[in-house]
Amino acid sequence: MKNNIAALSLLLLSTATVAVAQEKASPLEISGSVDTYFKYDFNKSGNIKTYFAGEQNSVSLGMIDLALKKTTGKASFVGELSFGPRGQYESIPDAAGGYSATANGFNIQNLYINYAFSDKFSMAAGYMGTFVGYEVISPAANFNYSTSYLFGSGPFQNAGIKGTYSFSDKVSLMLGLFNEWNQYRASRGVSSVGGQLMVSPVKGWTAYLNGLHGLDGYGNYSTVLDLTTAYQISEKVKIGLNAADLNAGDDKFGYSGVALYPQYAFTSSVALGLRGEYFTYKGISGAPNTSVTSITLSGNIKSGGLTFIPEVRFDNDKDFSQGFLKSDGTTLTKSASQFSLAAVYSF
Amino acid sequence: MKSLRTLLVLFAICFQLKAQKNIELLKDETGKYTYYEVVLTQVAGDSLMLRMTDFIAKNGKELRMQSKSAMGIIADGKMVIHKSLAIASHPTGEIKYNFNFEKTTNKYRFWLTDFQLVPYSKDRYGNFVPSTTIAAPLEKEVGKSAKEQWEDYKLQVATYATDFADRLKLHLASSGKVTPKPEEKKVISKTW
Numbered sequence: 175m176k177n178n179i180a181a182l183s184l185l186l187l188s189t190a191t192v193a194v195a196q197e198k199a200s201p202l203e204i205s206g207s208v209d210t211y212f213k214y215d216f217n218k219s220g221n222i223k224t225y226f227a228g229e230q231n232s233v234s235l236g237m238i239d240l241a242l243k244k245t246t247g248k249a250s251f252v253g254e255l256s257f258g259p260r261g262q263y264e265s266i267p268d269a270a271g272g273y274s275a276t277a278n279g280f281n282i283q284n285l286y287i288n289y290a291f292s293d294k295f296s297m298a299a300g301y302m303g304t305f306v307g308y309e310v311i312s313p314a315a316n317f318n319y320s321t322s323y324l325f326g327s328g329p330f331q332n333a334g335i336k337g338t339y340s341f342s343d344k345v346s347l348m349l350g351l352f353n354e355w356n357q358y359r360a361s362r363g364v365s366s367v368g369g370q371l372m373v374s375p376v377k378g379w380t381a382y383l384n385g386l387h388g389l390d391g392y393g394n395y396s397t398v399l400d401l402t403t404a405y406q407i408s409e410k411v412k413i414g415l416n417a418a419d420l421n422a423g424d425d426k427f428g429y430s431g432v433a434l435y436p437q438y439a440f441t442s443s444v445a446l447g448l449r450g451e452y453f454t455y456k457g458i459s460g461a462p463n464t465s466v467t468s469i470t471l472s473g474n475i476k477s478g479g480l481t482f483i484p485e486v487r488f489d490n491d492k493d494f495s496q497g498f499l500k501s502d503g504t505t506l507t508k509s510a511s512q513f514s515l516a517a518v519y520s521f
Numbered sequence: 522m523k524s525l526r527t528l529l530v531l532f533a534i535c536f537q538l539k540a541q542k543n544i545e546l547l548k549d550e551t552g553k554y555t556y557y558e559v560v561l562t563q564v565a566g567d568s569l570m571l572r573m574t575d576f577i578a579k580n581g582k583e584l585r586m587q588s589k590s591a592m593g594i595i596a597d598g599k600m601v602i603h604k605s606l607a608i609a610s611h612p613t614g615e616i617k618y619n620f621n622f623e624k625t626t627n628k629y630r631f632w633l634t635d636f637q638l639v640p641y642s643k644d645r646y647g648n649f650v651p652s653t654t655i656a657a658p659l660e661k662e663v664g665k666s667a668k669e670q671w672e673d674y675k676l677q678v679a680t681y682a683t684d685f686a687d688r689l690k691l692h693l694a695s696s697g698k699v700t701p702k703p704e705e706k707k708v709i710s711k712t713w
Binding site for chain 1: 604610611612642643644645646647648649653654655657663664666667669670
């Protein structure tokens with residue numbers, strides 16, 4: 175009996191200790207997300223690939239994403255790892271720098287150290303999510319679950335060193351030196367120079383003008399110019415825009431595209447958003463350009479950390495560049511459409 | 522018997538901890554959540570104003586002066602709220618508020634009000650940043666799914682306001698004199 179009381183006292187003491195400890199904020203931040211989805215293509219073929227969710231009639235995994243952040247004085251680090259198709263071979267290289275669907279490895283989204291020299295100037299070095307483009311790899315940070323052609327064509331990450339100077343809350347400038355796209359280490363030296371000008375002309379409107387020149391993910395020296403902007407017009411209405419142009423090699427092949435993202439929030443938990451995109455692949459060595467048009471309608475239904483994303487998407491490939499197939503599985507077609515339902519949990 | 526007494530003491534500690542957590546914000550006559558306090562003091566009015574200005578300057582990340590008159594000070598404030606998990610936490614948003622301070626003979630009052638929530642989301646670099654520029658008042662009626670989270674925000678605001686008030690009252694009551702640093706002890710040198 176005495177022993178039982180002593181054990182109970184010890185248990186209560188630990189409970190009390192934990193309660194006290196919880197009152198203090200931990201300096202180590204842990205966050206992340208988990209996502210899974212069902213996708214059905216109306217032509218019964220995995221037509222619309224756009225990097226993720228390329229299969230048909232399948233309940234599939236996205237990824238688990240785990241991030242750590244710690245700040246000590248002016249220094250901080252972020253380490254973010256992904257496990258699962260979306261965060262492994264579908265977007266992020268493994269430790270060996272490859273994209274194998276059969277090998278598991280550490281797939282890094284972010285791994286960098288930041289030092290804030292002052293309130294206005296900071297520098298970061300390491301492997302960072304790219305500053306180019308509107309959409310990102312993590313589904314928790316995108317409104318639509320499927321991704322755009324613009325997202326799939328641009329860089330995902332940049333390893334390098336960058337400095338950011340904030341002139342005010344409304345204007346800042348980032349300049350950096352980087353390896354080629356999406357690689358943990360440079361194969362041909364620090365080959366790229368990039369910059370980002372951020373302006374916020376009115377409250378709620380932020381625009382990023384991005385430029386990156388150097389070795390790209392296709393093995394060419396290229397220049398990509400990108401405009402990413404979003405305007406929160408009211409509590410319910412938000413509009414985003416992404417436009418980009420990439421010229422590579424002497425032939426100036428590459429891509430250009432524009433995507434518009436209007437969104438309407440019915441309540442704080444329910445919102446509807448459209449993505450309309452026009453994307454052009456520039457022809458190599460005088461070959462004609464090919465274009466794709468895509469319309470995506472997505473809902474966001476939130477409950478705590480959970481977000482359901484029901485989505486329908488219609489793509490038109492007038493030049494047959496995407497290899498969309500009819501339901502017979504062999505005949506090429508210009509159009510493809512799909513339904514998906516994703517569940518994304520953020521913590 | 523001794524163990525039983527220990528048990529009762531531990532129960533009391535647990536209840537006390539729970540009670541500490543149940544701080545509530547009250548609403549003013551306009552229906553806004555407000556932390557309001559009147560404090561009697563022997564500190565002269567001029568000194569109070571100087572100390573108040575000093576408090577704002579020393580808490581620059583938290584408070585930004587908006588206006589100052591002979592009778593008082595108005596400032597904008599900001600606090601960061603966190604999601605607490607069993608082993609860690611991360612910021613989930615920030616609460617903006619208005620801070621008002623007024624003094625008169627032998628007393629002063631201050632209040633924190635107009636609490637507005639700006640939720641955070643994680644950006645592409647793994648940092649938590651404001652997800653919108655449009656803040657929602659803390660008094661907003663939210664749906665069933667967000668209710669628990671909203672109640673937690675209110676609790677965090679109440680805890681913050683209480684802590685803020687304690688820090689402010691201590692600062693205003695202090696003499697403000699700089700205490701000289703004790704002379705640094707040097708290592709004994711054997712050189713002679």
